[in-house]
């Protein structure tokens with residue numbers, strides 16, 4: 001199957017919109033589905049495929065016959081305390097998508113999350129013990145478990161079923177996410193307005209920040225995965241918040257020192273770092289953006305927007 005007709009859920013969101021635009025460039029026929037609750041219509045400017053305003057919880061998947069579904073749609077606010085709502089969007093809707101794909105010969109690539117590792121040991125490996133700190137992370141882990149229970153049926157039918165545990169994604173089209181946008185974007189905004197960048201004491205927490213272009217490449221590669229399963233998608237390197245501030249100072253021509261504040265969270269991921277060896281081997285994923293290169297590219301994009 002050449003996967004040339006693809007439906008993307010969460011298509012107006014950060015990852016979804018970048019994916020729509022890239023697949024369009026690569027001559028895929030793309031159908032964009034979003035409820036437009038969070039995603040922004042502006043994110044899809046320049047996209048000229050079909051756009052459907054619909055809810056993944058009750059969408060009639062039979063409406064659009066596609067080779068593959070790339071499922072990005074989700075409640076992505078990790079602080080939401082309404083478990084029922086989180087599960088109805090993130091998990092129940094996913095179960096229906098799995099059932100549909102299984103019965104209708106459709107490949108499926110879906111977004112999981114590195115949040116399932118919580119404060120686990122680094123580098124984080126797919127099989128390590130999970131540490132669930134939020135309903136969001138719990139809903140993503142349930143997705144992975146349900147997918148793993150369906151792996152053999154997909155395999156018998158020669159279908160792809162690939163989950164991607166994205167790490168800390170940053171880059172163009174995340175702006176509308178507000179407090180849920182990446183720390184790189186938050187720090188950049190503060191510094192551009194002349195404020196000292198605020199980070200928790202003492203800025204030495206680290207994140208595997210992965211640039212959106214690498215995430216998009218990984219997601220497209222997953223359509224032709226050599227093996228079904230769930231894969232870490234990070235850069236394979238981690239950077240401290242202090243390092244990010246240093247890079248931003250360099251690129252914004254500022255000299256702002258961090259303001260260190262108390263961390264009010266008792267459950268906080270101090271470090272994330274992806275072991276990407278499985279994605280390298282089975283997806284042929286090789287990230288191209290170092291943190292330095294990603295920040296240069298991102299700032300260029302933000303400056304063009306002003």
Ligand SMILES: NC(=O)c1ccc[n+]([C@@H]2O[C@H](COP(=O)([O-])OP(=O)(O)OC[C@H]3O[C@@H](n4cnc5c(N)ncnc54)[C@H](O)[C@@H]3O)[C@@H](O)[C@H]2O)c1
Pocket residue numbers: 009010011012013014015016033034035036037038039040054055056057071072073074075076089111112113114115165166167168169170177
């Ligand atoms: N951005 C990251 O750093 C990151 C990290 C790990 C995992 N992820 C996962 O990747 C995926 C994409 O993330 P993102 O950053 O683009 O998030 P996002 O919030 O920007 O996009 C999610 C999109 O889903 C849509 N949506 C929500 N409920 C819906 C519903 N009921 N029906 C249809 N559409 C609905 C929203 O309107 C939004 O446009 C998500 O599944 C997220 O959990 C993202």
